[in-house]
Amino acid sequence: MSTPVPSASPSPTAVRGSRLQIEGLGLQIGGATILKDVALDIAAGSLVGVIGPNGAGKTTLFNVVSGLLRPTEGRVLLDGDDITTAGVPARARAGLGRTFQTSSLFPRLSVLENVRLAAQVSLGGSTSLLRFPRRGDAATALALEKLEAVGLSHKSDAAAGDISHGDKRKLEIAVLLATEVSIVLLDEPMAGVGSGDVAGLVQNIRDLHQEKGCTVLMVEHHIDVLMGLVDKVAVMYFGTIIAYDTPERVMADPTVQSAYLGTGAA
Structure with missing residues (x-):
């Protein structure tokens, strides 16, 4: 397992990262529970990875945080301001940026x-x-x-x-x-990227994080890449968070090994 790369201190002119708080977030669609009691507190300026099997709710969580979907319960706060009902443009003006799988x-x-x-x-x-x-x-x-x-x-x-x-x-x-983003959601940035481009893209993400001092939340299936890049890892399973800790502690967590790593899911 790769050792997480320490974050460099942002320059004085860098954009200050935003704190993201997700409190008791739930989403039901057509009677099906997609997200359930999701809670995360992401410190300003941190780089956090989100992993989990296909269908665990990772992209749906991003859709809720970025304003594409409205949760049925819970709150999303950006630097303490409740943005749960704010639209996509308002969140962008508040400094939230996102990339998509496509x-x-x-x-x-x-x-x-x-x-x-x-x-x-x-x-x-x-x-x-x-x-x-x-x-x-x-x-x-x-x-x-x-x-x-x-x-x-x-x-x-x-x-x-x-x-x-x-x-x-x-x-x-x-x-x-x-x-002028202060928090960025990266949804599978390595998806479909050739092996020759991975190192350069990883460096680009480091630069985005370090140069601007922004907060980065990143979904990625390439576990080896993710673990060498992030400060903390959140593990999703059946629409909820089952672990949120440093890469080393997450990888050693028996619950994670049983629910995710032991399944062989991508």
């Missing part, structure tokens, strides 16, 4: 334009796709800086839909780096 990029726009759009919004500019800033302005400079950080500056003019899956994941990180 890409949410603008495929017909260039790699640079995808990041530049995020940068211009972050700098207080227009959200219109028809009003991109000129090359050489502050938004473009910021976008180019973030593309350089994730190793995609040489593909800045390529259409986002034409680059590899691994590069799309890197581009999503660059978009987040260009925004």
